[in-house]
Amino acid sequence: MGLLWGGSARARVFAAACALSAMAMGCGDDSGKGGSSAGGAAPEGGSGQGGQGGAPEGGGPEGGAGGGASTGTTFVLVHGAFAGAWSWDRVTPALEAGGATVVTVELPAHGADETPTEDATLAAEDAQLVPADLDAIPAAGFVPWLKDRVRRHPAFKHAYYHDFIRSEATPVDLRRYLVQESVVDGRFDDLLALLQLGTDGATKLEIAENYWDEMGNGDAAQVHTLMFSRAMTALAVTDVEMREEMSAEGLLSGNLAMLLCRYRETYPEAVGFLAVTEWLVPDRFSQVLAGWNRLGLDPAGIEYHDAHIAIDARHASGWFNNVVKPGADSPSFRSTRSRMPAGSDPARRSTPGPPAVAPASAVDWNMDSIRSVLVGSTY
Ligand SMILES: [Fe+2]
Numbered sequence: 001m002g003l004l005w006g007g008s009a010r011a012r013v014f015a016a017a018c019a020l021s022a023m024a025m026g027c028g029d030d031s032g033k034g035g036s037s038a039g040g041a042a043p044e045g046g047s048g049q050g051g052q053g054g055a056p057e058g059g060g061p062e063g064g065a066g067g068g069a070s071t072g073t074t075f076v077l078v079h080g081a082f083a084g085a086w087s088w089d090r091v092t093p094a095l096e097a098g099g100a101t102v103v104t105v106e107l108p109a110h111g112a113d114e115t116p117t118e119d120a121t122l123a124a125e126d127a128q129l130v131p132a133d134l135d136a137i138p139a140a141g142f143v144p145w146l147k148d149r150v151r152r153h154p155a156f157k158h159a160y161y162h163d164f165i166r167s168e169a170t171p172v173d174l175r176r177y178l179v180q181e182s183v184v185d186g187r188f189d190d191l192l193a194l195l196q197l198g199t200d201g202a203t204k205l206e207i208a209e210n211y212w213d214e215m216g217n218g219d220a221a222q223v224h225t226l227m228f229s230r231a232m233t234a235l236a237v238t239d240v241e242m243r244e245e246m247s248a249e250g251l252l253s254g255n256l257a258m259l260l261c262r263y264r265e266t267y268p269e270a271v272g273f274l275a276v277t278e279w280l281v282p283d284r285f286s287q288v289l290a291g292w293n294r295l296g297l298d299p300a301g302i303e304y305h306d307a308h309i310a311i312d313a314r315h316a317s318g319w320f321n322n323v324v325k326p327g328a329d330s331p332s333f334r335s336t337r338s339r340m341p342a343g344s345d346p347a348r349r350s351t352p353g354p355p356a357v358a359p360a361s362a363v364d365w366n367m368d369s370i371r372s373v374l375v376g377s378t379y
Pocket residue numbers: 188213214224308
């Protein structure tokens with residue numbers, strides 16, 4: 001079983017791969033929690049750890065056990081998502097008996113590695129940042145720059161929506177789609193509630209207005225998460241499907257959203273995450289609506305998506321103007337980032353104190369004043 005990490009920031013593919021026929025020897029996922037399959041690249045020479053796991057040089061391990069065919073071969077075994085180096089406990093002796101050298105990798109926050117999952121997740125995200133990209137962020141006009149970057153991202157007008165969902169998807173496919181969507185859309189109000197802490201002024205009002213929309217503007221039947229659940233009900237998505245059809249990518253997206261909104265130190269990233277989410281919804285949901293209508297499915301079930309084509313166009317505009325722009329104009333945000341990777345200069349990790357004069361933006365003041373209270377909290 002190998003692990004592939006690939007793709008671009010915020011759209012990272014997180015795919016577990018069964019790359020060795022050793023799986024047939026019972027190595028793998030006794031827990032039944034393994035990820036989806038994908039091919040793996042063969043490591044050169046096999047002496048290093050890390051990198052992309054996959055089929056080892058010199059062929060599979062078929063001849064390894066007892067046959068001596070693996071003598072001199074080094075296998076680097078990388079486990080998949082939700083697993084650990086323990087995955088290989090029954091494989092390693094068999095390979096070694098054939099004369100092979102075996103190196104097993106414990107990925108961060110997996111198995112015996114005690115790195116907190118959130119730290120490992122953020123480190124993996126940081127690793128995808130390209131310094132030159134950060135340097136290219138303009139001093140002014142951040143919002144147009146951001147939109148341009150998003151337009152050039154593979155997720156923008158993706159063929160999954162424009163071709164598949166719109167023209168080809170079956171009801172079963174739409175059920176799978178809703179399962180993936182549930183991890184963000186199904187809890188979007190909670191993300192906003194977390195993000196609002198410590199903001200002020202136009203930013204706080206924008207988040208509050210967005211949140212009130214999520215609450216159906218006081219109409220219990222129009223609470224957005226409830227509207228979303230009606231789509232699930234219309235297609236009779238079951239609890240078993242919620243568990244078994246959820247992809248690792250979907251889980252990553254939902255957990256990353258909650259992580260970023262939860263901590264003040266990741267506030268800038270959460271702002272961007274939600275901005276792009278709101279901005280891409282109208283086009284995405286237009287394709288879902290077209291697919292739903294093509295299949296002649298219950299109109300009551302598409303209410304959430306239909307309504308958000310207009311709602312999120314408004315949300316995106318307000319968010320860019322009142323949440324993203326004040327953040328982008330904030331000196332503390334622009335000091336690079338409010339969060340710095342572990343190992344960076346501690347002086348750069350600390351945040352500026354409250355300004356001696358009126359703050360440049362309400363965000364500056366409040367982020368500083370509540371950071372010590374909220375960072376690391378477990379609410
Ligand atoms: Fe909503």
